[in-house]
Structure formats: C-alpha cells, structure tokens
Amino acid sequence: xxxxxxxVSGAARGIGAAVAKRLAADGLAVGxxxxxxxxxxxxxxxxxxxxxxxxALGADVSNEASVAAAVEELAGSLGGPxxxxxxxxxxxxxxxxxxxxxxxxxVMGVHLRGAFLLTRAVQSYMVEAKWGRIxxxxxxxxLGNRGQANYSAAKAGMQGFTKTLAFxxxxxxxxxxxxxxxxxxxxxxxxxxxxxxxxxxxFQKAAAAQIPVQRVGRPEDIAHTASFxxxxxxxxxxxQVIYVAGGPTN
Ligand code: NAP
Numbered sequence: 001x002x003x004x005x006x007x008v009s010g011a012a013r014g015i016g017a018a019v020a021k022r023l024a025a026d027g028l029a030v031g032x033x034x035x036x037x038x039x040x041x042x043x044x045x046x047x048x049x050x051x052x053x054x055x056a057l058g059a060d061v062s063n064e065a066s067v068a069a070a071v072e073e074l075a076g077s078l079g080g081p082x083x084x085x086x087x088x089x090x091x092x093x094x095x096x097x098x099x100x101x102x103x104x105x106x107v108m109g110v111h112l113r114g115a116f117l118l119t120r121a122v123q124s125y126m127v128e129a130k131w132g133r134i135x136x137x138x139x140x141x142x143l144g145n146r147g148q149a150n151y152s153a154a155k156a157g158m159q160g161f162t163k164t165l166a167f168x169x170x171x172x173x174x175x176x177x178x179x180x181x182x183x184x185x186x187x188x189x190x191x192x193x194x195x196x197x198x199x200x201x202x203f204q205k206a207a208a209a210q211i212p213v214q215r216v217g218r219p220e221d222i223a224h225t226a227s228f229x230x231x232x233x234x235x236x237x238x239x240q241v242i243y244v245a246g247g248p249t250n
Contacts, residue, residue: 180242212248
C-alpha cells in the first residue's frame with residue numbers, strides 16, 4: 001500500500017477521521033478532505049505524528065469545481081488518488097410532512113451528488129493505474145427509518161451507486177463496496193440525541209440494549225472494515241454492502 005494515495009471525505013472528525021488514520025497506518029498517503037481545510041488539522045497531525053503522510057483539503061463535496069480543485073491539489077502534492085472513501089454526510093431529519101425541499105436537497109447534495117462528484121473526479125487515476133478501491137458510506141437507515149425520508153433514500157441510493165460502479169469499473173481492477181453502519185458514536189449521533197431531547201449517555205445505553213453485541217459502535221469499527229475493503233486481498237470483493245451494526249439488520 002506504500003505507493004497508494006487515498007482521499008477520504010468528511011475526514012475532519014468522526015468516522016472519516018478514523019478511516020483516514022487507519023488507511024495511513026496501513027501505509028497509504030491520505031488526502032483528508034472536509035468543508036474547511038483548517039478543520040482537518042487534527043486528523044492530519046495525528047497521521048503525520050505517527051509517521052504517515054497526509055494533506056488537508058478544503059472542499060464542499062456537492063460542488064463540482066471545489067471537488068475538482070481538491071483532487072487536483074492532492075494529485076499535485078501526494079499523487080493521484082486510487083482509493084476514495086465517500087464518507088461526508090449530514091442529517092436534516094424530519095417527518096415527511098415537515099421536511100422542506102431544502103432539507104431534501106441538502107442531504108441528496110452531500111451524500112449522493114457528493115459521492116458522484118468525488119468518485120468521478122478520481123476514477124481516471126484508478127483507470128490509468130488499472131487498480132482502485134471505492135468505499136461508500138451507506139447506513140442501516142437505507143432500510144428505512146422514521147424521520148429520515150431524505151437520508152434513507154440517499155443511503156439506499158449509495159448502495160445502487162456502489163453496485164453500478166462495481167459493474168462499470170471492475171475491468172479496470174477497481175472494486176466498489178459500501179459500508180452500512182449501525183449506531184456509531186460520533187457528533188452525528190450526539191446531534192440526534194440532542195434533537196430528540198435525550199442525554200447522549202442514555203441515548204447510547206438505549207441503543208446498545210437493542211444491539212445483539214450489546215454495545216454501540218465506534219468509528220474504529222468502520223475504519224477496520226474500510227481497511228479490509230481497501231486491502232490488496234479484498235480484490236475479489238466488489239459490489240457488496242457490508243452492514244457493520246453489531247448484529248443482523250432487518
Ligand atoms: P459527522 O461526525 O457529522 O462527520 C461528518 C463530516 O462530514 C464532518 O466533518 C462534516 O464537516 C463533513 N461534511 C459535511 N458536509 C460536507 C460537505 N458538503 N463536503 C465535505 N465535507 C462535509 O458524521 P459521522 O457520524 O462521522 O458520519 C460519517 C458518515 O457515516 C456519514 O456519511 C454518515 O451518514 C454515515 N453514517 C454514520 C452513522 C453514525 O451512527 N454515526 C451511521 C450510519 C452511517 P463539518 O464538520 O464542517 O460539518
């Protein structure tokens with residue numbers, strides 16, 4: 001993996017930061033991409049302090065020019081990326097009758113349009129290298145979740161997008177897979193707890209009680225799965241959705 005370059009979106013914190021650090025520990029150089037490059041400083045420092053290579057990239061994944069500029073910057077500094085982890089995400093939860101068009105569009109824009117734009121921007125490097133790894137963040141919410149019409153549609157869309165990439169790019173040595181996490185402790189789940197008016201500790205305890213392994217997930221649980229999917233040995237795993245949720249999903 002030493003000569004490989006990855007780009008991880010939404011990597012300033014949460015799952016993206018854990019994935020970026022794990023891929024760096026695996027030997028990849030990592031473009032740490034988030035809305036504001038300055039917010040990527042902690043992730044980049046953690047990687048470089050551990051002897052890895054990383055660069056901070058500021059881009060809004062839903063903006064075509066912004067994504068193109070970030071990928072160009074990465075290619076010019078660490079090299080052309082052949083691994084992409086589409087992780088950037090937002091929530092705009094509401095019941096359907098209260099969901100605004102802006103809530104719908106914002107979620108589609110970051111998750112689906114963002115994954116499309118970033119993947120399209122890096123695919124030429126993968127095709128040229130005849131090797132690549134695409135990992136897209138879906139969610140157990142893809143199966144449907146009250147108050148998340150926008151988010152569940154986007155996360156189900158990520159699965160169709162992933163499978164199509166697997167069909168189109170397989171002949172170039174590129175695999176595409178999705179990870180569908182269950183409850184992972186991050187600012188995103190903390191924000192959900194706050195929105196429903198439950199303390200985060202109690203929220204986690206209630207979630208853990210419903211999970212077969214009786215605990216909530218950590219960003220490192222997702223990073224571990226991403227590391228496997230990016231690894232050389234996972235070259236025959238493509239077009240799959242791996243639920244990482246501490247148990248089976250319904
Ligand atoms: P998080 O802590 O909220 O982090 C999301 C990151 O994405 C933030 O750093 C955020 O930047 C960045 N981001 C948002 N919009 C962006 C944009 N337009 N362009 C670039 N970056 C952007 O979320 P997380 O919990 O780590 O979730 C990561 C991914 O896993 C998401 O796709 C999420 O849907 C998925 N997921 C999470 C869970 C869970 O339980 N946590 C479960 C299933 C799936 P700012 O800080 O500047 O806003």
